[in-house]
Amino acid sequence: MSLTEEQRELRDAVRSFLTERPGAPWSRFAAELGVAGLAVPEEYGGAGCGTAEVAVVCEELGRALSPYPYLSTVVLAAEAIKAAGDPSAMARLLPGIADGSVTATVLFPDDADLTLSDGKLTGTARYALDAEVVLAFVDGELVEAVPSSRTPHAPLDQTRPLA
Known part of the structure; x- marks a missing residue:
């Protein structure tokens, strides 16, 4: 796939940031480059771009082996x-994702034993990435989960953060 001029500029900006500021926090990466809001609709504070622009960022993050929660927050959760x-969930959650002030993750049925009864979500998720907002697919519905406890897993390489 050949990139447009704008996509090449995006790639170069992300690559430069990751090279020059490898330890910068997620909020700074997201805010300075605006990448967290690329695929978020404009009415929720995003840029309203498509998957091609998101893929450019993903490729650069992979190239740098970056621990930023881009895949879980921008690609999956958003x-x-x-x-x-x-509409109310989009209005409440997407602006924070778009500006980088909120990280999010999604639990999928294969990785969780969850039930929804009377508006209350119960059960256990074996694996959930760390994030401020945790979403779960239960009975075909996307709901917010409030973890009661978490057991962190250590990465194999202790010198590299895990995201």
Whole structure:
């Protein structure tokens, strides 16, 4: 796939940031480059771009072996929120994702034993990435989960952060 001029500029900006500021916090990466809001609709504070621009950022993050929560927050959670189509959830969650002030993750049915009864989510998720917002697919519905406890898993390489 050949990149447009704008996509090449995006790639170069992300590559430069990751090279020059490898230890910068997620909020700074997201805010300075605006990459967390690339695929978020403009009415929720995003840029309204498509998957091609998101893929450019993903490729550069992979190239640098970056621990930023881009995949879980921007690719999985933001897309799940948009796909669920709940206007109040989009208005509440997407602006924080777009400006980088919120990280998010999604639990999938294969990795969790969850039930939804009377509006209360119960059960256990074997694996959940660390994030301020945890979403779960339960009975075909996307719901917010409030973890009661977490057991962190250590990476194999203790010198590299895990995201």
